[in-house]
Amino acid sequence: MSISQRIENLPVKRFHYILLLSAGLGWMFDSMDTGIISFVLPVLMKTWGLTPEQVGNIGSIGLVGMALGAIIGGSIADRVGRKKVFAFTLVMYSIATGLCGLAWSYESLLVFRFLVGFGLGGQLPVAVTLVSEFTPAKHRGKFLVLLESFWAIGWLLAAVISYLIIPAFGWHVAFFIGAIPALYVFYLWKYIPESPRFLEENGRLEEAEAVYRMVAGEDSGSNKANLGVGTGAGVGTQEMGRKVTVDKPSKSRNNTKVNRVTLGELFSKKFLRRTVFLWLLWFGIVYSYYGIFTWLPSILAIKGFSLTKSFSYVIVMTLAQIPGYFTAAFFVDRIGRKPTLATFVLGTATSAFFFGQADSVTMILVFGSLMSFFNLGAWGILYTYTPELYPTRARGTGAGWAAGFGRIGGILAPAVVGRMLGASISTETVFLMFTGVLILVVINVLVLGEETKGRPMDEVA
Known part of the structure; x- marks a missing residue:
């Protein structure tokens, strides 16, 4: 029996929980660095006199970096290993976040945000691939959704840092704090082993x-x-x-040549349906998430709330992400990936529609919280689903390209919202657009999605 097959049959061990926590902390730092920019943008609009279009460009340039980072990082991870890419990208985006605090102009911030995005984009699909390859089939959905739940903690941390730091010490310090996670690489390098599936495959x-x-x-x-x-x-x-x-590393190698996957093979008869499904799924979810949440503090400010009020409301909405993840984790291994994902995306679409119509603080908080609950739960299922649809030799490449294509949606969305608001289009219309995109995502899941609950990962080979 191969090592991959034996991993599938393992019970959950102490190692799995420690790996989940270790990778989850890296995930939390990813989210924190991503979230900080959302809270800095309303300040920069006033301090630098930025137009809505320029604010949208700052949000989009990070997604350009994420798209390239996901594609390149995922492909490299299939060649040199998951662990090395995980560690390198952590250092890269942390240092780049600190450099954002030194930005002296709109143009310099664009450069630094691109570097942040490149590191983040490279790490996320690699981290989920690493955890998925250690986790037995019976518990994989739960573990990967719980891994994604650390994103909510990181975003909440970014909100709290921004709420406490920016008004008192300025936006520069918030970015400097975002550089601290670079120190975490020493722990990761020492305590996280390479994926045994990757080692066996090579x-x-x-x-x-x-x-x-x-x-x-x-x-x-x-x-x-x-x-x-x-x-x-x-x-x-x-x-x-x-x-x-x-002991000293063994120099013995299997002389069998590893059959590396190519982009073209992702569109072969074997993988075509899965690749099209994942690319459309990633595009729609990333488009809606970054379009909504990058702009959320600024939209609240546009509605007339002070920066302090806007930040406090976003903190409340962010808290709703945590039960969203746990609910998704509960259902994803019980009723399956496909029905759970369709339900959570539909819930996001419905909440987005009513959030756009909200005309009171109560409605803003209720539907904003529901939007966070469903959207981030859907993200947890997305990260569970993606690595399960490709075999080990193609997993990093397949997940990386899916995430990379999805980032195109993230590139477009903040800029589209910026231009809509700049053209005096109402926020109601903006959220109606997001509702339509999310309905199309639900249709994609129902038509092209396949169920992977309980299926060993390499059965897709």
């Missing part, structure tokens, strides 16, 4: 076996190898809270 069988035994809690005996933890060999290291002796 013929590094002794290393894959050693990682599997560690995950399963078995004594690896004389079969120890480099677990992908740290960079040294022949030294002791603390691995997942217990002492592990790491």
